[in-house]
Amino acid sequence: MSHPPAPGADRAPAPGPIRFDGEVAVVTGAGRGLGRAYAVGLAARGAAVVCNDVDARAAAETAARITAEGGAAVAEASTVATPSGGAAVVEAALDAFGSIEIVVNNAGRLRNAAFEDLTTDDVEEVVRTHLGGAFHVTQPAYVHMKRAGYGRIVFTSSSAGLFGAVWQANYAAAKAGVVGLCNAVALEGAPHGIKANVVMPMALTGIGDAGGAAFPPEELRATVRALAPLAPHMTPENVAPVVWYLASRRCAPTRQVFSVGCGRFARVFVGEAQGWCAPGAGGLTPELVEANLGAACDLVGHAVPESMLDECRLVAECLDARA
Numbered sequence: 292m293s294h295p296p297a298p299g300a301d302r303a304p305a306p307g308p309i310r311f312d313g314e315v316a317v318v319t320g321a322g323r324g325l326g327r328a329y330a331v332g333l334a335a336r337g338a339a340v341v342c343n344d345v346d347a348r349a350a351a352e353t354a355a356r357i358t359a360e361g362g363a364a365v366a367e368a369s370t371v372a373t374p375s376g377g378a379a380v381v382e383a384a385l386d387a388f389g390s391i392e393i394v395v396n397n398a399g400r401l402r403n404a405a406f407e408d409l410t411t412d413d414v415e416e417v418v419r420t421h422l423g424g425a426f427h428v429t430q431p432a433y434v435h436m437k438r439a440g441y442g443r444i445v446f447t448s449s450s451a452g453l454f455g456a457v458w459q460a461n462y463a464a465a466k467a468g469v470v471g472l473c474n475a476v477a478l479e480g481a482p483h484g485i486k487a488n489v490v491m492p493m494a495l496t497g498i499g500d501a502g503g504a505a506f507p508p509e510e511l512r513a514t515v516r517a518l519a520p521l522a523p524h525m526t527p528e529n530v531a532p533v534v535w536y537l538a539s540r541r542c543a544p545t546r547q548v549f550s551v552g553c554g555r556f557a558r559v560f561v562g563e564a565q566g567w568c569a570p571g572a573g574g575l576t577p578e579l580v581e582a583n584l585g586a587a588c589d590l591v592g593h594a595v596p597e598s599m600l601d602e603c604r605l606v607a608e609c610l611d612a613r614a
Contacts, residue, residue: 308336309535309541311336311338311392311539313337314338314339314390314392315340315341315388315390315392315393316330316341316392316393316395316538317340317381317383317384317428317432318341318342319343319344319371319395319396319397320398321350321353321397322344322346322348322349322353323344323346323353324494324496325397325492325494325531326342327342328528328531329535330353330357330364330395331356332531332532332534332535333535334357334360334363335360335362339363339364339387339388340357340362341364341365341388342365342367344366344368345398346368347366347368350368351366365383365387367379367380370424371396371420371424371425371428372419372424372427373419376427377430377431380428381432385435390435391436391442392439392442393442393444393538394428394432394444395447395534395538396428396429396447396469397447398420398421398424399420400417400420400421401459401505402416402462403459403462405507406458406460409461413461414460414464417465418465418468421462422465425469425472426472429444429446429476433480436483436484437480437483439484442480442483442484442485442486443485443486443487443537443538443540443542444473444476444480444485445488445489445490445537445538446469446470446472446473446487447489447490448466448467448469448470448490448491448548449462450493451463452464452465452466452470452491473488473489474546478598480545481545486537487545487546488537488544488546488548489547489548490530490533490537490548490549491548491549491550492530492551493521493551494525494527494529495522495525521553524554529554530551537549546597548560560595562593562594562595563593563595563602563605564588564589565589565592565594565609566587567583567587568609568612572610
């Protein structure tokens with residue numbers, strides 16, 4: 292069975308430019324790179340923006356740029372890696388502007404190393420920032436959004452998390468977790484006018500400049516070769532418009548993941564093969580697994596479950612078909 296198009300995929304575009312007048316946005320990691328592009332663009336389209344970054348000077352520079360261009364912004368320098376820091380970011384929005392309609396979870400960091408060389412601190416620090424940070428900011432914001440009956444949340448994952456990358460087990464684990472977090476937030480938020488989606492950006496932002504070697508030499512060479520034709524187009528400006536759309540009232544989809552970069556965007560999904568059912572829905576043995584592995588992995592007729600319960604329905608359909 293094939294999966295229907297993403298929600299809203301067949302809708303005609305609404306007239307006029309997308310605007311955020313009267314809305315308040317929080318952008319984490321807004322001091323430079325992607326975060327700055329998101330924040331500046333949201334402000335240019337009318338949003339009041341809280342520019343969060345642990346680099347207080349960089350956050351202030353982004354806020355100053357926005358106000359110099361006639362927008363409304365405040366800088367905020369709490370770490371999103373702690374519950375108190377996340378709460379402080381949301382409180383800054385409420386104190387300065389009185390509401391919060393948009394959260395863009397963008398803050399992150401890298402501590403790359405070969406899997407066998409990763410320390411507990413390497414793992415915990417990266418997970419605290421990416422996954423923990425997204426949770427710590429989104430949860431208090433969600434409470435206000437639920438009360439207001441409206442909200443837009445954009446999470447940031449990575450192809451490393453969905454598809455894997457060497458020397459990035461900590462980063463990949465955190466980014467895969469962000470997708471799971473978004474799925475739950477989107478499902479719970481749907482009855483309350485809250486939509487949540489994920490972007491997987493392709494942009495050269497310098498996120499890894501402060502660390503050591505990013506990859507082993509042979510992988511680094513392969514990465515350079517793969518990125519060479521893309522590098523001129525891997526700019527924040529080629530990612531930000533998708534984030535602005537997902538943050539808008541005109542956003543149609545929720546619980547979706549989009550690969551974004553170089554002027555291209557595409558839905559990314561986790562699918563499930565139709566699978567193979569043992570006769571009578573029981574009596575499975577490792578030998579039967581070996582004999583039917585090809586059928587279990589055949590992607591013809593795959594489905595994309597929309598929730599854990601939806602997957603249960605797919606399994607039930609498979610069992611019914613074998614009855």
